[in-house]
Structure formats: C-alpha cells, structure tokens
Amino acid sequence: MTQHYDVAGLGNAIVDVIASTDDRFLLENNIAKGVMNLIDHYRVQQLLQVLPSGRELAGGSAANTMAGLASFGGRGVFMGKVRDDQLGKSFARGLETIGIDFPTPPASVGPQTACCLIAVTADGQRSMNTYLGACRELREADIDEAAIAAATVLYIEGYLWDEPEAKTAIEKAIRIARKNGRKVAFTLSDPFCVERWRSEFMALLKDRIDILFANEAEAMALFESGDFDGVLQSLRGFKGIAALTRSAKGCVIAAGKEVHVLDADPVSQVLDTTGAGDQFAAGFLFGYSHGRNLPDCGRLGTLAAAEVIAHYGARPETSLRARAVEAGLL
C-alpha cells in the first residue's frame, strides 16, 4: 500500500549552522553584520574552519514548511538536493527526526551541501553567509513520481526557479501532480526572485497553480502594483486560491468571489520574523489537506506564524497541533 501524504514539498535543502561569536570575529573574517551574504565554496570552507562549533539545523523555506506540517501532525515528503557529505546527512537526519520522508538521493559528486553559516552576536544580530551548493543541482531525475501522486498538495518554493535544471524538475513535478488530480501550491519566496521571473510566474499562475502563497512585497512585485488592494484586484481573474500574508496586518485569502480578511494572532514580543511565511504555509496547507474551510486554513497559518516569530529560528519549537487544539481550531 502506498503511503499517503498531505504535502509533497520541493525546495532548497539548506543546513543552518548557528554559532555564537563576537564582533571581533565578524571583523576579522570580513562578515557584514546583520545581513545575508551569498558566499562561494571557497569561502564556506574557510568560514567553517574558523567558526566556533555551533548548532546544525535543517533549514530552507519549503523544508521549514514541512517541519511545521509535521508539528501539526501532518504527513509530508520533501524533495531537495544535498551532497553525500556531513551536512547532507545532518539535513536528512533533521527531516527524519520529525517524521518527514526525504527520498531524494544525495549527490555523490559536485558541490557540497548548501549551508547558511549564521554568526549570532550577543546583541541578537544574525550575520548570515549562504552557500547554495548542492541544492542548485536538483534534476528531473530527483522528482519522485510516487510521492507526488500520493500527496494531496505539491508545494513548490519559488527560489528553485533560479536554476534552469530545477525549473525543468518543477515542470515535471507539476505534470505529475496534475495527471494525478493533485493540487499545486507555489510560494513566490522573495520580491527579487519575482522580479527575475515575473512573466514565467504569471504564466504558471494562469493554468498550473491552484494555491499561491505570497507576502505583500512579493505579490506587489508580481502584479507591479503600488498597493495591496491593487494586488487583490489583479487576482480577481485567478481561478485558484491566493493566500496573501501581511505581517502584523494578518492575511487575506482570496478565492474568486470569496475573500477572507484575517487578523494576525497576537504575539507578546516579536523576536525573529524568519520563517513566518514558511510556517503560515505549513498551517494553511495542513488545514487545506484536511478539508478545512478557507478561513480556518488561514487561521491555522496565522497561528503557526505567531509561534515562530516569538522565538529565534525558522521552525516551530512547540507543538503546533497542541496550540491549534487549544485555540479550538483542531
């Protein structure tokens, strides 16, 4: 009997390596403080040698969403490329621990596993150094037909679109999902990513995406709109469901005539907004794959986002299922 999945995720497989350092370390190693620096493989080797030993956490946008899904008690499978190295094993173990299947075979040649080396200073600032490495090597052959056919929703991270080979892989995944009557969800990932691929994303939206996730900046970039209402009106022709997140303003779910305006869950202190969108998608997709109505899907999303922004890190630290039960949503 084939395993059933709620969601099959497709995204960048990245390991976060988080270490405490001081400002002197940043200075001596030429790390720009508090921002995201894209680095190459020479630089990652060099930094890994000098970085104090720290925590390794499987990361990446869609993989974080799968972790949230698991925290709700959902069943997920993730496809993304790692190398057969130590970080690759760490990534696989991270998903295994939380019960997310990970069938993609690691590469035995080529760049090493993607990582994000994060130097955290005592003032709470996160200086990130991202090396994309192996996750850029996702190929058509890595698309697991059985897994997609067995999942209610195929969830795709927009970042993948930057690699021509990964794009071909996504197109294959979408064909499999549609052939099997499954739903296709897509997250825009980043306003710059949208700028790079606007016309192709618009073409996807026309007939191959059932659920679109976007934050306000991404959606405004996609529709070249100067305000949120412009986005909402541009979506009136879209036949699927748009789940638009608006940070402290909550979210708007639009599906044809049906528009829901939902507030953000109250958070006593916002510590780190990393992963808010990923966890919103987790809650929404958990609800959707369990047949919940759209406002409840949105509420599960805002509940998950509220959990993750109240602590550091992009994955939930408490049971989202328990929270949702407490909130009367499950």
Added chain:
Amino acid sequence: MTQHYDVAGLGNAIVDVIASTDDRFLLENNIAKGVMNLIDHYRVQQLLQVLPSGRELAGGSAANTMAGLASFGGRGVFMGKVRDDQLGKSFARGLETIGIDFPTPPASVGPQTACCLIAVTADGQRSMNTYLGACRELREADIDEAAIAAATVLYIEGYLWDEPEAKTAIEKAIRIARKNGRKVAFTLSDPFCVERWRSEFMALLKDRIDILFANEAEAMALFESGDFDGVLQSLRGFKGIAALTRSAKGCVIAAGKEVHVLDADPVSQVLDTTGAGDQFAAGFLFGYSHGRNLPDCGRLGTLAAAEVIAHYGARPETSLRARAVEAGLL
C-alpha cells in the same frame, strides 16, 4: 432651479462647548474625568454657569460628516433639530459658515439645543457632558422632501433610531430618497446603539440601505460575530456597499463580489480619534457622489480620517480637497 446636493445628512444637532479647566474644577463639579457623561437639562444649566467661557463648535456625528464633505468641496444639506436659543443659533452659524444648508426650523418650545460640554484639562483629557435636548425632537415634519430629492445620497446617523419620533422621520426620509431614485447610506454609530436595535437595523439592511458605514465593533455587534472575517462573510448576502473601518488596520469595502482591502493613511501622531468615522464617511461619500470607483472612495475616506485624528476635535482643520489633490486622488 433646484439646488443639487451631493449628500443630505440626517442626525443629531449638537453644539460642543470646549473649555479649559483644572482637575479641581472637575472635582468641585462632580465631573467624571476622561469619559462621556450623559446629563439632564438641570445639570447642563448648572454646568454652563460655572464652566469658564470656551469655544463653541457645531458637532454631532452626521453634521461632522457634512463639515468634512464641505472641506472636500462637496455640496451638502443637513437636517437635525435645535431650539431657537443661543446654542441653536451657534449650531446653524457653524454649518452656514462652511456652506452646508440647514433648512430644519428650530423648535420654539421644549428642550434646549443639545450640547456637549467638554472640560479639557492640561493633561489633554476630555471630560464630556452630553445633553441631547432638542435633537431628540426631530419629527416627520422636519424632513425636507426637496432637499432629499435633490441629493445623490441620503446619509443617516444610527443614533437617531433611539427616538421613536425620529425613527418615523427617518422612514419618511428613506421613502423620499427611494421614490426619487437616490441612494440611502446609514452609519451604525455605536456598538450599544446596534445592540439596542439589531433586528430593526438588520431589517433596514435587507432592502432599504445602499451603503452601510460601520466600524469593526459596530459591525461585529450587528452580525454577532466574534471576528472581522465573520462580519465580511455575513455581508455576502448584502446587496449594497459596506464600508467597514478598522482604525489602524484601514478599511475594507465590500460590494458583492468586489472586496477592497485598503490600508490606513500614515499619521505621525494620533492625538484624538474623535470623528475618525465621521470623516471617513465624508471622504467616501464625496467620492461616491462624484462617481469615483470604490477603492478611491475608500482612499478619500482614509485620507479624511487621517487628517482629523492628527489634531483635537472632530472636524477637519485643513482643506481636505487640497490634501486629496496633493495625494493625487482629485
């Protein structure tokens, strides 16, 4: 030739009397600080004798809206009841100054003109003492058929519904508006007012209101909903336009399939939120009566609300027309 009006307003005619006092004055005169106290005519006489001389400003919810309309350059007429006393003359003068017609004859007998005696202390607190007086005496005979027939929109303040005679007057006004093919707009005024008249307001909504104005608390009270999205879904059967204000969250305009989500205009410092809803209605109705699309009506509303909350008092202090031109809305 009959004068054309953009809006004919129907509401409580109240004069605000604003005077600076100290805490000792409040204590000696038993005025609860910082809140609204409803008072009777004995009390108003007593307070008027002891209150230091202050500014008199025509007020009242729908009358404030008419002042906003005038500030946009709109043409308005207001119906509301005053007595032929000094405050009544002050109210009439207040409307005349800004070019709003005021055909309602003052009462020559009965309670004196309504007033709100506002003691402002040095800490910026406003202690209000409201006497409804003559404005509760609005009768069918006060409804000016020609004025309503000549106005694009009839705008009614929900507070009036508390008086049986005023209710009859409203029903007459609505009949006239409908007979002449005019639109009827209604503002819920206050959550407690909604609690008192929920079933009657729901009946009005069914077939006699074209534009409903409500803030979040009022709308939630009307539809007995625990959250904003519940309100929005309850409105899906409503055939008119709902303009729902949400304080810092902006507003949502819902008209059948068409839903607009508009942000609040940025305000550097919110000083006094009195009149925000009244001015939102002013901007919206100015836009609506000038044939603007719904998002632009909403934007004119949020622009007017932003002006009035940035200073003390419920009427605009700068030209809303000039602001709207500057913002590219006119």
